[in-house]
Amino acid sequence: MRIGTRSSPMAVAQAEKVARALRAQGVRTELVKISTSGDKWTGSLAALGGKGAFTRELDAMQVEGEFEIGVHCLKDVPGDVDLPAGLEIGAYCAREDARDAVISLNGRDLDDLRAGSVIGTSSVRRTAQLSRFWPGLKVTPIRGNANSRLSKLDGGGFDALILAVAGLERIGLEHRLTGVIDPGRMIPAVGAGVIVLTIRTHDAGSRELIAGLDDAATRAAATAERAMLRELGGHCHSPIAGHASMVDGAISLTGAVYSLDGAEMMTASATGADAAPVGREVAAALLEQGAGKVIADSAQ
Numbered sequence: 001m002r003i004g005t006r007s008s009p010m011a012v013a014q015a016e017k018v019a020r021a022l023r024a025q026g027v028r029t030e031l032v033k034i035s036t037s038g039d040k041w042t043g044s045l046a047a048l049g050g051k052g053a054f055t056r057e058l059d060a061m062q063v064e065g066e067f068e069i070g071v072h073c074l075k076d077v078p079g080d081v082d083l084p085a086g087l088e089i090g091a092y093c094a095r096e097d098a099r100d101a102v103i104s105l106n107g108r109d110l111d112d113l114r115a116g117s118v119i120g121t122s123s124v125r126r127t128a129q130l131s132r133f134w135p136g137l138k139v140t141p142i143r144g145n146a147n148s149r150l151s152k153l154d155g156g157g158f159d160a161l162i163l164a165v166a167g168l169e170r171i172g173l174e175h176r177l178t179g180v181i182d183p184g185r186m187i188p189a190v191g192a193g194v195i196v197l198t199i200r201t202h203d204a205g206s207r208e209l210i211a212g213l214d215d216a217a218t219r220a221a222a223t224a225e226r227a228m229l230r231e232l233g234g235h236c237h238s239p240i241a242g243h244a245s246m247v248d249g250a251i252s253l254t255g256a257v258y259s260l261d262g263a264e265m266m267t268a269s270a271t272g273a274d275a276a277p278v279g280r281e282v283a284a285a286l287l288e289q290g291a292g293k294v295i296a297d298s299a300q
């Protein structure tokens with residue numbers, strides 16, 4: 001089985017984890033590492049064509065038959081662009097920690113950082129949430145993979161970074177974490193902490209081999225979150241958050257939409273037996289509160 005992955009340390013670490021799980025089932029594996037233009041690009045994501053830039057090239061190579069299994073962070077698989085014809089998500093791996101982490105130089109948590117501290121993040125969601133709930137902090141854009149962002153933090157110019165807890169754990173740098181952010185205030189990104197495996201639609205053999213890596217609760221939560229995102233019509237520059245979990249066998253989702261400066265916020269929650277309808281219900285409630293205009297404004 002050839003496993004296709006981006007070549008950043010985090011991507012390779014998660015692909016190796018998938019490879020180990022498959023080898024434990026007696027499957028022979030080989031990693032195919034690909035540098036996408038998204039990895040090499042140092043400008044803004046929007047200029048590159050949005051989040052899809054990270055996955056599009058990998059997808060094209062998989063369709064061409066360069067590898068059997070693609071490994072992706074679900075968070076980086078855009079909600080507004082479906083997978084290309086011929087590919088599908090064959091497994092949702094059990095969700096890791098979906099929360100955001102703070103990595104500060106002085107060891108403090110977000111609430112304890114002094115006013116004016118410079119926080120590095122380029123995520124529109126994290127920027128809106130920080131501006132709204134920690135207005136004393138100064139948010140500054142930072143690009144590059146997690147390892148290079150940590151080097152930039154150590155090099156000065158920033159007091160702290162916000163990164164995903166799951167991502168830090170994957171690259172073995174969880175000791176850098178100085179706080180885990182309350183997910184009630186910083187609602188995680190849609191798909192956070194979830195790794196998905198893509199397969200070619202007609203590749204029944206691969207589908208069967210990875211079936212054991214699929215986690216039903218994660219699939220349901222991710223389906224609800226992404227149904228919400230799709231219904232909101234969010235683009236890559238909309239500050240949107242969404243997090244679902246299974247509670248007593250039902251799927252429970254909270255979603256939020258923010259203006260870029262965090263001044264406006266809409267939130268809604270729903271619970272139900274079927275994932276996609278729960279996602280659509282939350283989206284409808286957000287749109288009812290005016291989320292459509294806020295999302296459209298954030299595109300400018």
Ligand SMILES: NCc1[nH]cc(CCC(=O)O)c1CC(=O)O
Nearest residue numbers: 073075163164166167192193194
């Ligand atoms: N945007 C990049 C990205 N995509 C997935 C993760 C982390 C792991 C995950 O949530 O699955 C990260 C890094 C980060 O946001 O800090």
